[in-house]
Amino acid sequence: MLEVKNLSLAYGLHRALDGVALDVGRGEIVTILGANGAGKTSLLKAIAGVVRTLPGKQVSLGGRDISVLPAHEIVESGLALVPEGRGIFGDLTVKENLLLGANPKRARDGEAARRDQVFSLFPRLRERAAQIARTMSGGEQQMLAIGRALMSNPDILLLDEPSLGLSPAMVQELFATLRRVREAGVGLLLVEQNAQESLRIADRGYVLENGIIVGHGTADHLKSDPAVQRAYLGGVPPATASSS
Numbered sequence: 001m002l003e004v005k006n007l008s009l010a011y012g013l014h015r016a017l018d019g020v021a022l023d024v025g026r027g028e029i030v031t032i033l034g035a036n037g038a039g040k041t042s043l044l045k046a047i048a049g050v051v052r053t054l055p056g057k058q059v060s061l062g063g064r065d066i067s068v069l070p071a072h073e074i075v076e077s078g079l080a081l082v083p084e085g086r087g088i089f090g091d092l093t094v095k096e097n098l099l100l101g102a103n104p105k106r107a108r109d110g111e112a113a114r115r116d117q118v119f120s121l122f123p124r125l126r127e128r129a130a131q132i133a134r135t136m137s138g139g140e141q142q143m144l145a146i147g148r149a150l151m152s153n154p155d156i157l158l159l160d161e162p163s164l165g166l167s168p169a170m171v172q173e174l175f176a177t178l179r180r181v182r183e184a185g186v187g188l189l190l191v192e193q194n195a196q197e198s199l200r201i202a203d204r205g206y207v208l209e210n211g212i213i214v215g216h217g218t219a220d221h222l223k224s225d226p227a228v229q230r231a232y233l234g235g236v237p238p239a240t241a242s243s244s
């Protein structure tokens with residue numbers, strides 16, 4: 001579904017991404033593991049076309065080359081980004097935020113049906129449809145940000161640290177919802193500090209260090225890799241060292 005090859009990005013002299021290649025299938029959850037500053041946010045922004053990249057990248061979505069498209073046309077072709085910090089319109093209601101999410105042409109026709117779908121994924125948003133977004137809790141705002149991205153009818157959803165700042169119970173709820181989004185056939189590319197949780201729901205993952213992909217494999221393979229355990233899973237817990 002999403003295929004990325006040779007993606008590089010520099011901020012001045014600092015090369016934040018170097019020849020990154022990855023792919024995400026339909027209905028697949030793929031996670032990116034990486035330390036602070038590894039380039040995870042830059043990677044999602046580069047795929048979504050909101051930062052300028054170095055020449056030579058190849059990005060395709062459903063077989064269509066989207067490498068040189070501007071960000072709004074990338075959304076039109078079926079890729080939506082949920083940025084870190086959520087990026088919702090705080091002064092607008094939940095319903096108005098969702099309506100704005102349906103602005104791409106590909107999403108306008110089925111707006112009401114899709115809103116119903118979003119409301120069944122996130123019942124709390126239905127209850128709070130008339131509430132001003134900034135008055136909602138952090139977890140509710142995160143759900144709204146994801147709901148709004150889903151309103152664009154994406155084939156691929158890029159999520160940047162969706163669990164940041166949420167309570168453990170809210171994190172569980174969020175991850176359960178991401179599973180249901182996947183069941184609807186949407187592919188998810190997930191950046192998470194919470195590697196434990198993201199590997200629990202992911203099918204596959206990539207390890208990003210200093211802008212370079214240094215490892216990839218199934219979630220089970222990564223969970224049992226000693227280097228991954230040391231760097232991202234807080235050591236080698238004997239009970240979970242084997243894949244599950």
Ligand SMILES: Nc1ncnc2c1ncn2[C@@H]1O[C@H](COP(=O)(O)OP(=O)(O)OP(=O)(O)O)[C@@H](O)[C@H]1O
Nearest residue numbers: 011012014016034035036037038039040041042043
């Ligand atoms: N606009 C910018 N200008 C200059 N340098 C930047 C800019 N954005 C990011 N960087 C640098 O690029 C590198 C990668 O940043 P990025 O935010 O992509 O990392 P990250 O893996 O998402 O980190 P974190 O987990 O801490 O959010 C870092 O060294 C960062 O300081």
